[in-house]
Amino acid sequence: MATFRSLPNYAIFIVFLISCLSFSSTEAYDALDPNGNITIKWDIMNWTPDGYVAVVTMYNFQQYRHIQAPGWTLGWTWSKKEVIWSMVGAQTTEQGDCSKFKWNIPHCCKKDPTVVDLLPGAPYNQQIANCCKGGVLNSWVQDSGNAASSFQVSVGSAGTSNKTVRVPKNFTLKAPGPGYTCGPAKIVKSTKFVTSDQRRTTQALMTWNVTCTYSQFLSQKTPTCCVSLSSFYNETIVPCPTCTCGCQNNITQPGSCVDSGLSVNCLLHFRKLQRSWFELMISILLFIKFEPKFVFECHSRLLI
Numbered sequence: 001m002a003t004f005r006s007l008p009n010y011a012i013f014i015v016f017l018i019s020c021l022s023f024s025s026t027e028a029y030d031a032l033d034p035n036g037n038i039t040i041k042w043d044i045m046n047w048t049p050d051g052y053v054a055v056v057t058m059y060n061f062q063q064y065r066h067i068q069a070p071g072w073t074l075g076w077t078w079s080k081k082e083v084i085w086s087m088v089g090a091q092t093t094e095q096g097d098c099s100k101f102k103w104n105i106p107h108c109c110k111k112d113p114t115v116v117d118l119l120p121g122a123p124y125n126q127q128i129a130n131c132c133k134g135g136v137l138n139s140w141v142q143d144s145g146n147a148a149s150s151f152q153v154s155v156g157s158a159g160t161s162n163k164t165v166r167v168p169k170n171f172t173l174k175a176p177g178p179g180y181t182c183g184p185a186k187i188v189k190s191t192k193f194v195t196s197d198q199r200r201t202t203q204a205l206m207t208w209n210v211t212c213t214y215s216q217f218l219s220q221k222t223p224t225c226c227v228s229l230s231s232f233y234n235e236t237i238v239p240c241p242t243c244t245c246g247c248q249n250n251i252t253q254p255g256s257c258v259d260s261g262l263s264v265n266c267l268l269h270f271r272k273l274q275r276s277w278f279e280l281m282i283s284i285l286l287f288i289k290f291e292p293k294f295v296f297e298c299h300s301r302l303l304i
Contacts, residue, residue: 054155062139065214073176117131
């Protein structure tokens with residue numbers, strides 16, 4: 001208690017204000033499918049003189065959300081100075097600077113490659129199982145037969161054993177736009193494969209998984225909450241910026257935060273009561289079909 005009283009008054013006010021504004025939803029959470037995710041499984045199938053060959057498979061474990069055309073885009077950052085010698089079933093969007101290679105030129109030399117699926121009808125020697133769908137990926141619940149997408153990648157300038165290889169980092173997934181957040185790669189138990197005759201089981205030399213989850217908040221190009229700092233019960237002194245409540249292409253009502261459907265309007269109001277006291281009111285209004293509905297309001301008195 002003594003420590004709290006020793007803080008400057010303005011510091012206490014700033015901490016309080018930040019805590020009041022920290023009610024935004026958690027990133028990468030989808031209320032319609034809280035347990036759904038896209039899992040990326042990276043299986044190393046064999047080692048090469050300077051790296052490895054891996055099969056990367058993307059599983060859409062969401063209930064209802066498909067990945068439609070133009071399809072998924074997968075990215076990551078290499079942990080060392082890896083290069084991609086070749087790919088089957090997918091390709092990188094850019095080759096990058098490969099000028100230091102004199103003879104064999106890699107498929108991609110970028111530190112942060114971006115990979116896309118091949119289109120249907122790709123040459124047979126460029127195909128593997130579950131590839132070449134143009135990035136379209138259906139949900140596992142609705143169409144499990146088309147809920148996986150795979151490609152093969154040959155990585156060079158990398159580790160050549162389980163002890164020296166390094167997992168990539170900073171995975172990103174667009175499907176096709178924003179909305180997905182990917183966690184770090186985690187080394188897991190090696191994947192096992194059963195032959196078509198069901199008489200033999202093989203397994204990957206090393207496996208790591210990456211889990212990507214969807215958030216409706218991240219998918220919005222504009223904020224879904226409009227904040228106004230103004231005098232007490234007065235929204236006109238410092239109004240909300242134009243269209244900050246998630247409305248897009250608002251032609252009928254330019255300058256309005258409400259376009260259609262559902263929007264949220266959060267207002268912060270200050271009123272000076274005495275020499276060192278201010279009153280803060282937080283109002284959260286829910287707009288449904290242009291009709292405001294009162295949801296939440298609180299008052300706090302602050303000593304500045």
